[in-house]
Amino acid sequence: xxxxxxxxxxxxxxxxxxxxxxxxxxxxxxxxxxxxxxxxxxxxxxxxxxxxxxxxxxxxxxxxxxxxxxxxxxxxxxxxxxxxxxxxxxxxxxxxxxxxxxxxxxxxxxxxxxxxxxxxxxxxxxxxxxxxxxxxxxxxxxxxxxxxxxxxxxxxxxxxxxxxxxxxxxxxxxxxxxxxxxxxxxxxxxxxxxxxxxxxxxxxxxxxxxxxxxxxxxxxxxxxxxxxxxxxxxxxxxxxxxxxxxxxxxxxxxxxxxxxxxxxxxxxxxxxxxxxxxxxxxxxxxxxxxxxxxxxxxxxxxx
Numbered sequence: 001x002x003x004x005x006x007x008x009x010x011x012x013x014x015x016x017x018x019x020x021x022x023x024x025x026x027x028x029x030x031x032x033x034x035x036x037x038x039x040x041x042x043x044x045x046x047x048x049x050x051x052x053x054x055x056x057x058x059x060x061x062x063x064x065x066x067x068x069x070x071x072x073x074x075x076x077x078x079x080x081x082x083x084x085x086x087x088x089x090x091x092x093x094x095x096x097x098x099x100x101x102x103x104x105x106x107x108x109x110x111x112x113x114x115x116x117x118x119x120x121x122x123x124x125x126x127x128x129x130x131x132x133x134x135x136x137x138x139x140x141x142x143x144x145x146x147x148x149x150x151x152x153x154x155x156x157x158x159x160x161x162x163x164x165x166x167x168x169x170x171x172x173x174x175x176x177x178x179x180x181x182x183x184x185x186x187x188x189x190x191x192x193x194x195x196x197x198x199x200x201x202x203x204x205x206x207x208x209x210x211x212x213x214x215x216x217x218x219x220x221x222x223x224x225x226x227x228x229x230x231x232x233x234x235x236x237x238x239x240x241x242x243x244x245x246x247x248x249x250x251x252x253x254x255x256x257x258x259x260x261x262x263x264x265x266x267x268x269x270x271x272x273x274x275x276x277x278x279x280x281x282x283x284x285x286x287x288x289x290x291x292x293x294x295x296x297x298x299x300x301x302x303x
Contacts, residue, residue, distance in 0.1 A: 005232040014073035020164070021068055025060065032056055032102075038109040052100045059096030062088045067167050076157040078233055079225045083148065083243035086170060090144060091254045094174030095182065103185035119186075128188040133180050133199055140177035141206055143169055148247070149214065154224030177203070181258060193266035197259055204255040211248035215241060 036053050065071060066088035075082035103122065107115055121127060129135060146152055147166050156166040181200050183190050191199060217240070220226035226236035233239060 011070050011074075014070040016068045016072050018068065025064065028060065032100075032105075035105045035109045039105055052105070055096045056100035056102075059093045059100060062093035062096060063171065066093060076163075077225070077228055077230055079222060079239045079243040080234075080246055082153070082157065082225070083247050085167070086144070086148060087247055087250045089167060089170045090140075090174035090177075091251055094171060095178040095254070095258070097175055098178040098182050099184055101184050107186070122186055123188055130176060131180055131187055132189050133191055133195075136176050136180045137199060137203060140173045141203065143173040145210065149210070149221065151222075154222050157224055178258075181262070193262055193269060197262045197266075200255055200258050200262065204252060204259075207251050207255075208248065211244055211251075215244045215248070 032053070036049065039049055066085040071081050071085050071088075075085050103118065106118055110118060122131075130139070147156070147170060152162075152166070156162045179185065179187065180189070180191065181196055183196065214221065218237075220236045220240055222240070225239065229236050229239055234242065
């Protein structure tokens with residue numbers, strides 16, 4: 001391969017249109033569109049339905065960029081492109097899908113007979129175990145580590161079926177991690193807001209630790225990528241460092257945004273609780289005044 005950097009047209013022609021991925025996108029869009037239409041005209045209305053639909057659409061866009069855009073093609077040659085796909089799938093697409101609240105939407109549009117089945121699904125043993133916060137955190141940490149920093153990364157770059165399994169598993173564990181962190185949908189183990197913040201903060205520290213460790217390496221840890229860097233690309237070590245920095249900096253920015261969102265949700269939650277408490281106290285005072293007035297009428301004297 002010569003050292004000529006590919007032009008924009010050549011980069012765009014590297015876009016993939018794998019039939020199985022295209023079919024999956026079409027099915028996902030169709031199912032969500034039907035559910036959205038039913039929820040839009042249903043009673044009671046789903047709160048923030050359009051924002052949730054926008055989150056789903058943006059999640060699909062991020063997933064498409066990760067699995068079908070030129071990043072997928074060049075991700076088999078350049079580690080930084082490979083890791084950018086990982087970031088898009090686990091840290092952008094997955095939380096956006098969680099924020100689109102698919103389970104809540106399914107509850108709203110299901111028949112009375114279908115809702116108990118959905119309830120048994122998320123309360124059943126497999127899902128309950130997977131969404132147990134320590135288990136979800138550990139699964140996310142292990143799976144992302146294995147696909148990023150072991151020989152499986154190189155193997156996936158050379159075998160299309162393994163690559164698809166890699167991308168699907170990353171999407172799955174990313175969704176699992178953020179499902180517990182945001183608790184936007186019904187979840188068997190619902191953490192309070194401080195514990196959600198700690199849950200995200202621990203993963204942020206974990207990713208930072210491994211990022212710093214691999215950034216300090218002086219030799220490539222993926223021989224396949226080191227041996228197949230295009231002539232127009234960066235050196236093997238620069239490619240590796242750039243990939244780590246993308247994961248590290250991009251991931252930290254998203255973790256910080258998530259922490260801000262969790263804190264904002266905590267403040268709103270406490271404000272709602274305060275208003276409920278004020279209403280309850282006002283109601284109790286009103287009842288006491290009514291009893292006092294009734295007693296004064298009975299005994300014809302102040303109490």
